[in-house]
Amino acid sequence: MAVSVPILPSEKLAVLSGAYRKAVARKRLHLALATGVFLAALAAASIGAEVNLRTFFVHFGNFVSYFDRILTLDSGARVWTDIAEWLWGWHKWLWMLGETILISYVGTLFGAVLAFALNFLAAENTSPARWLRFTVRRFLEFARTVPGIVFALIFVIAFGLGPMAGVLAIAIHSTGALGKLFSEIVENAEMKPVEGVRSTGASWISCMRFAVLPQVAAGYASYALLRFEINVREASVMGFVGAGGIGQELVVAIRKFYYSDVSAILLMIILAVFVIDIGTGWMRGRLFGRDART
Amino acid sequence: MSPLPAPDSEHLRARYPDVFNRPVSARLATPAMIAAALAIFAFGLVDLDFSPARIWAGLHQLGWITLMMLPPDPGSSLPLYMKALGETLSIALLGTTLAAVCALPVCLLAARNIVPSRLLRFPVRRFLDAIRGVDTLIWALVWINVVGLGPFAGVLAIAVSDFGAFGKLFSEAIEAADQRQVEGIRASGGNALHEIRFGLLPQVLPVIAGQVLYFIESNTRSATIIGIVGAGGIGLQLAEQIRVLEWQKVSFLILMILVAVAAIDWISSKLRFAIIGRRAVA
Numbered sequence: 001m002a003v004s005v006p007i008l009p010s011e012k013l014a015v016l017s018g019a020y021r022k023a024v025a026r027k028r029l030h031l032a033l034a035t036g037v038f039l040a041a042l043a044a045a046s047i048g049a050e051v052n053l054r055t056f057f058v059h060f061g062n063f064v065s066y067f068d069r070i071l072t073l074d075s076g077a078r079v080w081t082d083i084a085e086w087l088w089g090w091h092k093w094l095w096m097l098g099e100t101i102l103i104s105y106v107g108t109l110f111g112a113v114l115a116f117a118l119n120f121l122a123a124e125n126t127s128p129a130r131w132l133r134f135t136v137r138r139f140l141e142f143a144r145t146v147p148g149i150v151f152a153l154i155f156v157i158a159f160g161l162g163p164m165a166g167v168l169a170i171a172i173h174s175t176g177a178l179g180k181l182f183s184e185i186v187e188n189a190e191m192k193p194v195e196g197v198r199s200t201g202a203s204w205i206s207c208m209r210f211a212v213l214p215q216v217a218a219g220y221a222s223y224a225l226l227r228f229e230i231n232v233r234e235a236s237v238m239g240f241v242g243a244g245g246i247g248q249e250l251v252v253a254i255r256k257f258y259y260s261d262v263s264a265i266l267l268m269i270i271l272a273v274f275v276i277d278i279g280t281g282w283m284r285g286r287l288f289g290r291d292a293r294t
Numbered sequence: 295m296s297p298l299p300a301p302d303s304e305h306l307r308a309r310y311p312d313v314f315n316r317p318v319s320a321r322l323a324t325p326a327m328i329a330a331a332l333a334i335f336a337f338g339l340v341d342l343d344f345s346p347a348r349i350w351a352g353l354h355q356l357g358w359i360t361l362m363m364l365p366p367d368p369g370s371s372l373p374l375y376m377k378a379l380g381e382t383l384s385i386a387l388l389g390t391t392l393a394a395v396c397a398l399p400v401c402l403l404a405a406r407n408i409v410p411s412r413l414l415r416f417p418v419r420r421f422l423d424a425i426r427g428v429d430t431l432i433w434a435l436v437w438i439n440v441v442g443l444g445p446f447a448g449v450l451a452i453a454v455s456d457f458g459a460f461g462k463l464f465s466e467a468i469e470a471a472d473q474r475q476v477e478g479i480r481a482s483g484g485n486a487l488h489e490i491r492f493g494l495l496p497q498v499l500p501v502i503a504g505q506v507l508y509f510i511e512s513n514t515r516s517a518t519i520i521g522i523v524g525a526g527g528i529g530l531q532l533a534e535q536i537r538v539l540e541w542q543k544v545s546f547l548i549l550m551i552l553v554a555v556a557a558i559d560w561i562s563s564k565l566r567f568a569i570i571g572r573r574a575v576a
Contacts, residue, residue: 277423
């Protein structure tokens with residue numbers, strides 16, 4: 001069976017291919033312009049950030065040898081040849097790691113409760129008043145944008161050195177982050193149940209409790225668990241500014257060049273983060289089925 | 295219209311045993327979990343030295359600090375702060391770009407549909423996980439040991455810690471790509487490189503570009519803090535002014551950070567929508 005491919009008359013073809021060429025040329029021009037702007041921005045940024053490739057290449061050996069050094073014991077042997085010597089302070093470190101996890105747990109719970117209290121006011125579809133929504137949203141934005149460790153720096157001065165400052169810093173930062181995520185879940189919720197509840201004469205609080213909450217609770221728990229994971233990482237550096245946890249030990253070890261201690265503490269932090277990642281992943285899977293794992 | 299017959303509760307119980315006679319373990323599971331969560335919380339409060347007196351004194355102090363922060367005032371150091379802010383933005387842009395460029399080849403190794411061998415994928419993935427498990431601030435401390443104090447250490451710190459995140463996100467984007475286009479390339483005689491270049495990249499590049507832009511945004515936030523350990527940017531000024539209790543300068547610096555982050559937010563969301571259309575960015 002013969003198939004004939006119709007060929008357009010050449011003048012029509014010339015118009016079409018001309019248009020095609022022009023479209024491609026325009027796209028290429030856009031791409032070239034965007035690349036140019038991007039490269040210019042990069043160049044400006046590398047001047048701003050004092051990038052010095054010579055230092056980088058001269059000292060890059062230091063980066064490799066740094067890892068070499070932190071994996072070497074004082075006696076010159078590799079760390080894994082003498083685990084007992086390497087992890088000599090495991091008792092103290094484990095205790096501080098526990099404190100770190102506790103800081104992030106209490107901080108996350110505080111933050112989640114506050115975010116829970118505020119998120120219905122921030123969501124577009126449930127907020128009782130415009131001005132209230134605006135205020136709450138600006139507050140959440142503020143809490144989310146100022147980094148947790150800056151809050152920690154200020155709280156250390158207000159509340160004194162110690163884990164309490166870390167907990168409060170994590171709590172307020174989590175409030176901002178979770179408040180936004182929670183209110184987005186609420187905005188995606190079905191509004192028909194709310195109408196149903198309201199038609200029975202229920203108050204705003206009852207509407208939220210009986211119509212919105214059952215739809216969104218699972219999503220809340222999932223995000224809160226995810227946040228807990230992130231906060232463990234964040235709590236591990238709170239000690240840098242004196243706000244408790246294992247960061248205190250780590251920064252001392254790095255600054256005083258206790259090389260093998262650095263790798264031992266890092267190992268413990270990484271392992272703890274792994275375990276918590278897997279644990280919360282498992283929990284989310286159990287609670288909300290496999291599809292809730294992100 | 296006659297009312298519906300009143301439901302006979304005995305009958306209902308017999309019909310829906312799952313609802314009325316839940317096993318004790320299922321009924322107790324939720325309260326038990328809540329009780330455990332609260333118990334840990336209470337233990338945490340005690341162990342971490344929370345006391346009403348301390349909270350009260352702290353809030354009192356915090357109130358004073360807030361009062362002293364008003365009005366925000368840079369004093370005579372405005373040019374210095376602008377330069378520091380520029381440094382911070384530079385750190386974020388360069389660090390993110392560097393991380394994305396380095397992560398692109400590695401993420402291919404971690405994607406299931408490109409490297410089917412579990413044996414090869416597993417170490418790459420764990421390696422990326424380990425990098426992500428270490429906070430940016432810790433990387434900054436390590437790089438300061440290598441290239442000295444200053445913003446360059448910050449760039450490298452952000453690059454390394456984002457490298458881990460990008461590797462994971464990019465490989466997930468690749469795994470989610472439509473396999474049929476790759477098969478099409480293979481059917482027309484392309485080799486493995488052609489498959490990646492013409493079958494995969496056109497699908498995943500917009501997603502990747504969106505993620506990179508999102509990270510530039512969030513790295514502006516991280517770049518504001520790495521100065522606290524001495525890696526350049528506005529964080530250095532902020533930490534210094536907090537230590538010497540110059541609260542008006544502190545509040546001015548915080549305002550500067552808020553404005554800068556909002557501006558970057560706005561620009562990057564415009565760009566993101568231009569690249570990928572009005573779809574949600576994960």
